């Protein structure tokens with residue numbers, strides 16, 4: 001029978017790689033907690049309407065990429081393509097805004113988009129995200145970007161660049177929309193079918209299109225930064241000055257519009273420059289979404305956030321130094337001693353030690369090979385003589401020493417030898 005395989009674009013992470021994932025997740029947890037963020041966990045499945053209303057019905061994500069289905073109760077559901085909409089829904093549903101004027105949430109987990117799989121582009125991928133509700137910026141915007149850069153630096157992510165832009169708000173958006181439609185309309189025939197359809201509905205999507213013929217035309221489009229109203233200009237200038245004050249290098253890039261409709265004012269992306277990422281070079285995307293909470297039925301609440309793609313980050317970060325030997329491996333000199341090994345292992349683990357053994361009845365030599373492969377720090381050998389003398393041979397693979405230790409002192413001995421942290 002043909003063995004079954006994982007769904008295309010969805011990956012297994014095997015134990016050998018999990019240590020790197022954990023390092024990323026734990027570093028993010030520690031750093032974000034240091035900036036006042038608390039973790040939130042929301043469902044992977046949400047009502048389809050949540051994403052249609054927040055991300056926008058003329059975006060690629062909603063039009064083409066969502067895993068949507070009708071369940072047996074006839075509810076229209078979708079596997080979340082991103083985390084912001086869910087965070088906003090939870091923020092409103094639990095009246096979190098009533099508890100504190102500013103709420104800082106972080107999250108991590110799988111997201112689903114039915115894109116064409118490629119290096120760095122998957123159908124199930126993982127994000128680390130952060131959202132701040134209740135502060136209109138721009139100082140919190142700068143603080144968030146500084147946190148992001150600190151996180152990437154700590155992981156040794158090389159060759160990354162922060163790019164920022166402003167989408168403006170209110171009047172700015174209307175003026176820019178008109179300027180964009182005026183620029184794009186004479187090019188209409190040359191645009192892709194999607195962009196022709198979106199030109200009047202949502203001209204920003206034309207600028208963000210992935211189709212080569214659209215990108216060519218988008219290059220000549222007017223810059224939103226030339227259309228910023230006074231308040232939007234002050235906001236953007238103060239963001240830049242705050243980033244300068246924090247010593248965060250950044251580049252202004254007026255071509256960033258991002259692929260989701262909920263943004264206004266601050267936008268940013270982090271891109272890899274080193275070429276390790278190929279075409280999918282955006283590691284992180286984020287921005288302000290000052291109208292979204294209200295649009296989804298909550299009170300007017302300014303907000304900003306970002307999400308990092310973990311798989312892409314893993315491609316550019318430094319490897320941690322190889323882990324030291326750790327824990328204990330118990331060997332039994334003959335198959336008859338396996339029950340003694342079992343009891344010894346139980347006692348070691350009950351003492352808080354990390355321990356493993358081999359019960360297959362193999363030769364000592366083969367058990368020793370397994371102990372070495374498991375990178376154990378101590379090997380404990382049970383033989384007939386040791387059982388008779390109520391002792392255990394303990395070999396320290398780092399110090400390269402061996403001694404007999406009384407069986408009833410073995411846990412204390414191991415805790416001492418491994419420095420308590422087994």
Ligand code: HAM
Nearest residue numbers: 082084121122125282283284285286287305306307309
């Ligand atoms: P996004 O730009 O759609 O933004 O995704 C953020 C990051 O997720 C990307 O920069 C990329 O690293 C990763 N990513 C996206 N799609 C894929 C994929 N198919 N395969 C692998 N990685 C991918 C958002 O999702 C917003 N919710 C960010 C945000 C939070 N804005 C405000 N708050």
